[in-house]
Amino acid sequence: MPLRRKSRRRISESLHWTCTLDITLTAFLFLGLAAYSPAQLLKSPTPPPAKAGPTTPTDPLGRETPRGAVMGLLISGEHDDYETAARYLQPTPGLNTNLAQRAEEFQALHTKFKGSIDLLSQDPNGTIDPGLPPGQVRAGVLVVGSMTVDVILVRVDDPEAGKIWLVSKETVASIPELYAQMESAAPTIVDQVMPAALGRLRRPQGGDRLRQRRGVQGGSGRARGIGRSAVARHTDVHDAERGNTCLLRSGRA
Numbered sequence: 039m040p041l042r043r044k045s046r047r048r049i050s051e052s053l054h055w056t057c058t059l060d061i062t063l064t065a066f067l068f069l070g071l072a073a074y075s076p077a078q079l080l081k082s083p084t085p086p087p088a089k090a091g092p093t094t095p096t097d098p099l100g101r102e103t104p105r106g107a108v109m110g111l112l113i114s115g116e117h118d119d120y121e122t123a124a125r126y127l128q129p130t131p132g133l134n135t136n137l138a139q140r141a142e143e144f145q146a147l148h149t150k151f152k153g154s155i156d157l158l159s160q161d162p163n164g165t166i167d168p169g170l171p172p173g174q175v176r177a178g179v180l181v182v183g184s185m186t187v188d189v190i191l192v193r194v195d196d197p198e199a200g201k202i203w204l205v206s207k208e209t210v211a212s213i214p215e216l217y218a219q220m221e222s223a224a225p226t227i228v229d230q231v232m233p234a235a236l237g238r239l240r241r242p243q244g245g246d247r248l249r250q251r252r253g254v255q256g257g258s259g260r261a262r263g264i265g266r267s268a269v270a271r272h273t274d275v276h277d278a279e280r281g282n283t284c285l286l287r288s289g290r291a
Contacts, residue, residue: 102202110126
């Protein structure tokens with residue numbers, strides 16, 4: 039009996055110390071985790087914000103591609119917005135060039151343009167054009183009489199719009215001579231005998247509007263007088279022919 043009691047007491051004491059140890063370890067672990075977690079949260083590094091890549095500027099005039107540059111130039115000229123059209127032309131260094139006037143003259147010459155806008159590249163880098171360095175594209179040619187000038191587009195770095203395409207300064211420098219050649223061309227027979235009334239119905243072309251703005255319409259009255267004289271002479275000849283025909287018919291009768 040005494041041995042059994044001692045054994046039970048030892049087991050009871052052992053269980054008591056085991057429970058006490060478990061409680062102590064549990065409390066220690068809980069306090070340790072409670073103290074460790076906030077520190078870890080404070081020390082855990084936050085991922086740096088993602089760096090935004092460099093943004094490519096967008097040109098509001100659509101000059102990023104060769105086709106966009108030519109289309110924008112022609113559309114602006116069609117709306118008589120030559121201040122905007124001038125922004126499609128490359129300035130000529132060392133010359134006090136009125137680019138708005140060059141754009142107006144180019145619009146007047148657009149009927150002399152030989153080329154296909156649909157074939158122009160829509161790639162911002164352009165295409166490889168035989169005989170031209172990288173960054174240049176031949177859009178077509180302007181043909182006035184015996185004069186032929188290449189319309190060259192060049193890619194430049196604009197501080198605001200980024201890389202854009204413009205009509206090259208060499209082409210811009212050739213516009214006045216082409217326009218003068220077109221103006222000095224002799225009028226056709228149709229222009230000489232066409233009645234003024236029909237002429238007024240014709241929609242003014244770029245060259246007509248440019249001449250009006252430059253105040254060279256002073257000779258238009260003389261031109262109309264010549265036209266009316268030509269029409270009158272034509273009518274007299276026609277009446278004379280009709281009279282001769284009638285005389286011949288009466289003689290035969």
